[in-house]
Amino acid sequence: MSETLSETAPELSATVMDLPRRDARDKLRGRTRYTVDRVRPDMLHAVLLRSNVPAGRIVKLDVEAARNAPGVRAIATGHDAPGLYGIGIADHPLLAIDTVRYHGEPIIAIAAETEAEARAALALVELEIEPLAPVLTMAEALAKNARLVHEGWRDYEVLTEGGAREGNIAWEARTTRGDVDAAFARPDVKIVETTIRVGRQSHAPFEPRTAIGSWENGRAHIETSTQVPWTVRNVTGRVLQLPPGRVRVTVPPVGGGFGLKFDATIEPITALLARMTGRTVVIENTRQEEMATCLCRENAEILIRSAVTADGEIAGREAVVLMDCGAYGGEQIFLSTMTAHTLGGNYRVGAMRLVSRAVYTNTPPNGAFRACNGVYNTFALERHTDEICQALGFDPLAFRKKNVLGDGDLGATGQVFEGDVLGPMLERMDGLRAVTGTAEDKADGRLYGRATTVGTWFVFVGPSAATINMNADGSATLVTSGVEIGSGTMMQSLPQIVAGQLGLTPDQVVVREADTDSAGLDVGVGGGRTTVSIGAASIGAADEVRNKLFGFASELLQTRPEELELVGGRVAIKGRPGSGIAISTVVQHAQTVSGPITGTGSFTGKPVPSMSGCAFGHMIEALEIPVFVVHEAEVAVDPDTGHVEVLAYRVVQDVGRALNRRAIMGQIQGGVVQGLGYALHEAVTISVDGRIREDGFETYRLPLAGDVVPVVADLYEGAPSSGPLGTKGAGEVPILGVAAAIGCAVANATGKQVRELPLTPPRVLGLLKGRETAPEFPHIAASFEANTLA
Amino acid sequence: MDMREGPERIFDSVATVAEAVDARAAGAAVLAGGTWIMRDPRRGVALPERIVALSKIAELQRVDVLDDRVSIGAAVTHAGLAQAINGLAGLEGLAAAATGAANPAIRRVATVGGNLCTLDFAAADLVPALLALDAQVELMVADGGRILPISTFLAERAVLLKTALLTRVIVPRAATASAHVRLPLRKAGDYPVAIVSVARASGGAIRVAVGSVEPVARRWTALEDELSGKAVTPEETQALAEKTNDFMGRDGIEAEGWYRREVLPALVRRAFAALQKGGAA
Amino acid sequence: MTVTFQLNGDRCRFHDDPMTPLLDVLRQEKFLTGAKAVCREGFCGACTVHVDGEPVMSCLKPVGLVSGCSVTTIEGLSSGDQTLHPLQAAFEAADVVQCGMCFPGMVMSLSAFVRDNPEATRPEIKTAMSGNICRCTGYERIIDAVADHLEAQKSGRQAKETAHV
Ligand SMILES: Cc1cc2nc3c(=O)[nH]c(=O)nc-3n(C[C@H](O)[C@H](O)[C@H](O)COP(=O)(O)OP(=O)(O)OC[C@H]3O[C@@H](n4cnc5c(N)ncnc54)[C@H](O)[C@@H]3O)c2cc1C
Ligand code: FES
Ligand code: FES
Numbered sequence A: 001m002s003e004t005l006s007e008t009a010p011e012l013s014a015t016v017m018d019l020p021r022r023d024a025r026d027k028l029r030g031r032t033r034y035t036v037d038r039v040r041p042d043m044l045h046a047v048l049l050r051s052n053v054p055a056g057r058i059v060k061l062d063v064e065a066a067r068n069a070p071g072v073r074a075i076a077t078g079h080d081a082p083g084l085y086g087i088g089i090a091d092h093p094l095l096a097i098d099t100v101r102y103h104g105e106p107i108i109a110i111a112a113e114t115e116a117e118a119r120a121a122l123a124l125v126e127l128e129i130e131p132l133a134p135v136l137t138m139a140e141a142l143a144k145n146a147r148l149v150h151e152g153w154r155d156y157e158v159l160t161e162g163g164a165r166e167g168n169i170a171w172e173a174r175t176t177r178g179d180v181d182a183a184f185a186r187p188d189v190k191i192v193e194t195t196i197r198v199g200r201q202s203h204a205p206f207e208p209r210t211a212i213g214s215w216e217n218g219r220a221h222i223e224t225s226t227q228v229p230w231t232v233r234n235v236t237g238r239v240l241q242l243p244p245g246r247v248r249v250t251v252p253p254v255g256g257g258f259g260l261k262f263d264a265t266i267e268p269i270t271a272l273l274a275r276m277t278g279r280t281v282v283i284e285n286t287r288q289e290e291m292a293t294c295l296c297r298e299n300a301e302i303l304i305r306s307a308v309t310a311d312g313e314i315a316g317r318e319a320v321v322l323m324d325c326g327a328y329g330g331e332q333i334f335l336s337t338m339t340a341h342t343l344g345g346n347y348r349v350g351a352m353r354l355v356s357r358a359v360y361t362n363t364p365p366n367g368a369f370r371a372c373n374g375v376y377n378t379f380a381l382e383r384h385t386d387e388i389c390q391a392l393g394f395d396p397l398a399f400r401k402k403n404v405l406g407d408g409d410l411g412a413t414g415q416v417f418e419g420d421v422l423g424p425m426l427e428r429m430d431g432l433r434a435v436t437g438t439a440e441d442k443a444d445g446r447l448y449g450r451a452t453t454v455g456t457w458f459v460f461v462g463p464s465a466a467t468i469n470m471n472a473d474g475s476a477t478l479v480t481s482g483v484e485i486g487s488g489t490m491m492q493s494l495p496q497i498v499a500g501q502l503g504l505t506p507d508q509v510v511v512r513e514a515d516t517d518s519a520g521l522d523v524g525v526g527g528g529r530t531t532v533s534i535g536a537a538s539i540g541a542a543d544e545v546r547n548k549l550f551g552f553a554s555e556l557l558q559t560r561p562e563e564l565e566l567v568g569g570r571v572a573i574k575g576r577p578g579s580g581i582a583i584s585t586v587v588q589h590a591q592t593v594s595g596p597i598t599g600t601g602s603f604t605g606k607p608v609p610s611m612s613g614c615a616f617g618h619m620i621e622a623l624e625i626p627v628f629v630v631h632e633a634e635v636a637v638d639p640d641t642g643h644v645e646v647l648a649y650r651v652v653q654d655v656g657r658a659l660n661r662r663a664i665m666g667q668i669q670g671g672v673v674q675g676l677g678y679a680l681h682e683a684v685t686i687s688v689d690g691r692i693r694e695d696g697f698e699t700y701r702l703p704l705a706g707d708v709v710p711v712v713a714d715l716y717e718g719a720p721s722s723g724p725l726g727t728k729g730a731g732e733v734p735i736l737g738v739a740a741a742i743g744c745a746v747a748n749a750t751g752k753q754v755r756e757l758p759l760t761p762p763r764v765l766g767l768l769k770g771r772e773t774a775p776e777f778p779h780i781a782a783s784f785e786a787n788t789l790a
Numbered sequence B: 001m002d003m004r005e006g007p008e009r010i011f012d013s014v015a016t017v018a019e020a021v022d023a024r025a026a027g028a029a030v031l032a033g034g035t036w037i038m039r040d041p042r043r044g045v046a047l048p049e050r051i052v053a054l055s056k057i058a059e060l061q062r063v064d065v066l067d068d069r070v071s072i073g074a075a076v077t078h079a080g081l082a083q084a085i086n087g088l089a090g091l092e093g094l095a096a097a098a099t100g101a102a103n104p105a106i107r108r109v110a111t112v113g114g115n116l117c118t119l120d121f122a123a124a125d126l127v128p129a130l131l132a133l134d135a136q137v138e139l140m141v142a143d144g145g146r147i148l149p150i151s152t153f154l155a156e157r158a159v160l161l162k163t164a165l166l167t168r169v170i171v172p173r174a175a176t177a178s179a180h181v182r183l184p185l186r187k188a189g190d191y192p193v194a195i196v197s198v199a200r201a202s203g204g205a206i207r208v209a210v211g212s213v214e215p216v217a218r219r220w221t222a223l224e225d226e227l228s229g230k231a232v233t234p235e236e237t238q239a240l241a242e243k244t245n246d247f248m249g250r251d252g253i254e255a256e257g258w259y260r261r262e263v264l265p266a267l268v269r270r271a272f273a274a275l276q277k278g279g280a281a
Numbered sequence C: 001m002t003v004t005f006q007l008n009g010d011r012c013r014f015h016d017d018p019m020t021p022l023l024d025v026l027r028q029e030k031f032l033t034g035a036k037a038v039c040r041e042g043f044c045g046a047c048t049v050h051v052d053g054e055p056v057m058s059c060l061k062p063v064g065l066v067s068g069c070s071v072t073t074i075e076g077l078s079s080g081d082q083t084l085h086p087l088q089a090a091f092e093a094a095d096v097v098q099c100g101m102c103f104p105g106m107v108m109s110l111s112a113f114v115r116d117n118p119e120a121t122r123p124e125i126k127t128a129m130s131g132n133i134c135r136c137t138g139y140e141r142i143i144d145a146v147a148d149h150l151e152a153q154k155s156g157r158q159a160k161e162t163a164h165v
Helices: A024-028 A117-120 A138-142 A179-184 A229-240 A267-277 A287-292 A332-340 A374-392 A394-403 A420-435 A490-504 A529-555 A583-593 A663-682 A738-750 A761-768 B018-024 B078-085 B092-100 B111-116 B125-130 B150-160 B221-227 B234-243 B257-262 B264-276 C022-029 C086-093 C103-116 C122-131 C140-164
Strands: A042-052 A055-063 A072-077 A105-111 A126-131 A164-166 A169-177 A187-197 A210-216 A219-224 A245-251 A279-283 A300-309 A312-325 A350-361 A447-459 A466-469 A476-480 A510-511 A565-566 A570-573 A598-603 A625-637 A644-656 A710-718 B009-012 B029-031 B050-053 B061-063 B070-074 B136-141 B144-149 B165-172 B175-183 B194-201 B205-209 C001-008 C008-015 C050-052 C052-058 C071-072
Touching: A024 C103, A042 A117, A042 A267, A055 A105, A055 A447, A072 A117, A072 A267, A072 C122, A105 A117, A105 A267, A117 B050, A126 B144, A126 C022, A126 C103, A164 C008, A169 A332, A179 A300, A179 A312, A179 A350, A179 C122, A187 A312, A187 A374, A210 A267, A219 A267, A219 C052, A229 A267, A229 A583, A267 A279, A279 B070, A287 A394, A287 A738, A300 A374, A312 A466, A332 A350, A332 A374, A374 A394, A374 A447, A394 A447, A394 B257, A420 A447, A420 A625, A420 A644, A420 A710, A447 A738, A466 A529, A466 A570, A466 A583, A476 A529, A490 A510, A490 A529, A490 B061, A529 A570, A529 A583, A598 A738, A644 A663, A644 A738, A663 A710, A663 A738, A663 C140, A738 A761, B009 B018, B009 C071, B009 C086, B018 B136, B018 B165, B018 B264, B061 B078, B070 B078, B078 B092, B078 B111, B092 B125, B092 B175, B092 B264, B111 B150, B125 B175, B125 B194, B125 B205, B144 B150, B144 B264, B175 B264, B175 C103, B194 B264, B205 B221, B221 B234, B221 C022, B234 B264, B257 B264, C022 C050, C050 C103, C052 C103, C086 C103, C086 C140, C103 C140
Parallel strands: A042 A279, A219 A245, A312 A350, A476 A510, A644 A710, B009 B050, B029 B050, C001 C071
Antiparallel strands: A042 A105, A055 A126, A072 A105, A164 A169, A169 A350, A187 A300, A210 A219, A210 A279, A300 A312, A447 A625, A466 A476, A466 A598, A565 A570, A625 A644, B061 B070, B070 B165, B136 B144, B136 B165, B175 B194, B194 B205, C001 C008, C050 C052, C050 C071
């Protein structure tokens, strides 16, 4: 626990700077070796035989011919790794055993001298699957008498207690605060209902999931492109039925993650094959495999209903959120918790009840994606808010200013918000717009729309550990399990924080590549938590180092430790820069007297508890650090073709404290553009045989340079944060509000209710021509209670 | 170290059309820029065992601009074509097709012949542009050459290309202005979901061709008939296009058939507006 | 079959299937892993290299077609301790890099573009980038850096021209 800084902690100003990244030059020169660049000729290549039906029973699996094929060194089947893994519930085998549950599910893995030989051997496997009628949609999964995706769901080991589950409902999380029935029954309210349907989003990180496994001294060593080395270690241990300590995971620079690499997938297979062959084994997903089995942002169906008075008070709100987890529970089980904080955020609401259900289907499993769950819940909430305004005749901006969460307001789980943040941020957006002006003139005869929306996110802090080793030259080596996934946290923010604490320059802080053997537990890079958790742990480690340095220096300088500070690479006497003694000298001295100077720090957030009786089936108590955004979009809609052009985009983002403005601006531009992709271009659809149809860049349309605009952003500082130096994660949230702002702007431009995403030209033209109707959900019951298992 | 099993692929990089035709007769498939063929494995199609590459045949890389026609070698790239016909009155639509397709690195490599000879590629940009300009293609087989209208070529290419080499495209310079309006889903870099190419001949006759809406591009004769002899505004052409819209849109992952069909009248209006301004789009 | 070509200034021979994508020859045979295999479909540009000075997608280039050509990869653009290409330097200084996977291709594509289009406008830069996808950065800062680089080149040239008068 080290989130309280010691008395002698250096000033914040020592940490704030717009530094370029240390990894940029090698990346620009093509010298950085991502995992995918580390394939050597002496490695075996493994390929996976995948199911070509969405549901079925394996009735025949004969690998003899494949085993004898040229170059083949090993074949692994599900029986070689019988352990099940998962988040919340252990429902997921590494390789399908007896039953296949999605198109693309791996069944066996073949390791051979070359990839071509491995593929040739795949063709020799005799596999017969007796197909079962697939359950492809949540409507089918929730229908009466629906076939169960997991017949044996009752037998699974439950890893986290508390969620209700039954049949195709993998998990249910519920929130109830206040008397919602009474609020809806009030005579002075009008009830507004909105239905929303959103599709999946594929991360498309440029480096596909790739893992290299070897077996060294009786232990597995996996080098992999992951955001979660500790999860990979633990899952590998689980499925191979090894103590997790027998697995070591190291992580080279990661070529993009965005949440996709937040779960173990192919890694344990490489370890298994390495154990079988004694050789190093690589699995590299082809782009087609990567996209066809992408752990996408889940498709979701949402019904939200509010009781609002004529003067704009939101008396009650209830919502049902169905999240498609695909064939296995995975992240969605955890993410069902988030609805309370994303859909339950933004506004002051009298009474509220929310249920979110992770639903099994025979489709590729979904996963985590930047601002998970929040992106579509914010879209739903903001569209619903605009529909309320329309129904009751309120000005949307004024309604928001009146109703956004402020100091002392309650969240859905009874958590109390501190400080007025969203209100002042909305004012700042007005200010920003006054400076930039609007872009209506660029609409050029097309339909013009503008919308301002708000969003609430919470940083899930979780445990992290850090060690700092001081070197004889006065530099520091920072050892953590943090992974550089491209956002710059490990390469930019942490060295900056540590350098600020130790009076060094950031280039004097060496960052050790993540290695589960050398650093302690970390829950992974995502959710905006890295700067917060690893940052706090690093500050803790720096505290210890600083105290040790002061201890030795005070002897050498005959000065009391309280009178010392670390600045300019020296232990100096306070207020007299250049005085004192070089840090390197102190470190060298310490080495001869009592050994090297090191410091360790660890951190975990203190959960703000839910009000009792509010939360059911939530995986975590509450998310510690709220982060708010205000987004504003201006669009032009082509009435002939349905094309939406974004004319201008503005963001006011709550960053707590900006340590490197330029880097945050880069995250905002990148995150907003990913959000534009989600809102406008990136469609994932499932074929009748359960495949993801958009499995390449030809069909999955990522935004191109011509599709984007420069985002104008104002960083809002000073909101309460328990993060180190007052920071909050800045990389996760920029995507949060984009679909909401774009969806509302398109609705304003067209005068049509926008209820589905993405807003591709055919969908928007369909809206304009009356071809699109509001989604109807026969599988969501009219009464709230009928949608819960409780 | 060669780890490959089986017979080696035969790859002939020949210098003359005659040699290429001979190779074809011996069963070689044509490799032009490779931007289509190289994606065959991704589609589950094996690469041909015998290949003849056109990249070293000088004759096929030429564009000859004559008074009455332009002759375009089959191995001319999109970028090369765009450069050669840049500013030529009447060919604005073809130039727009060559500069609007794909992305710069692909245009530097992908050839005219490849665009015309790829079967099952409904969204080819050059095809409707050449249809609107009433182009002809020259095919070579072992016993000689023939020149045929592009529409005939399109109808019969599946059979013809089993043996023939496409050597040239001949574009008559009969048009005074032409325009090519393509509708990608993103601003650029996509296959167009619908294309309207129009050309006006010196006598005023109008030709309209539509690509990407049906499996193979074709002329919009019903609209051409309505337009014949009339002076109409772009808005009026849109109304006529609505009236004569006899296209059956094809369903694809990126767009359903109704959408491709539905956008056509507006694209016609835009094409005619561009034509009024002297072409391109 | 044997294919011979110049690779970053050296003679390079490849004995195997001439339909092997140039990209695979570079990455798997020559261990030049700067060019990335991202889409292998010609859409993303991460595999861009120069063939006879022109940027092309190496994923769709059969090595048989580069016989006799000169190929330059990102490793050859500024090798060893040579200074960065000015565009690389501009990208570094402007802090535009995130995961970095797209940048070798981005640099190869745009270095030729700025060479050939010293007067390019911002919309022209955007159009030129339609075959270079970046999943992380949202592009605009890359475009700023290219525009600034062109501007700097222009004033450098103007300064030189005035000096000569
Ligand atoms: C990223 C990307 C984007 C694209 N976008 C567009 C677009 O917007 N619009 C568009 O129109 N196209 C687009 N294309 C497709 C592209 O235009 C075609 O791939 C290209 O024209 C094919 O030309 P090529 O020279 O590369 O053909 P190749 O791949 O070499 O050959 C294609 C086919 O034609 C045959 N062939 C080639 N030349 C001859 C000849 N002279 N005689 C007989 N047969 C021949 C080959 O045998 C093969 O079957 C795109 C392609 C890519 C990769
Ligand atoms: S990998 Fe070659 S263009 Fe994407
Ligand atoms: S920086 Fe990651 S793809 Fe461009």
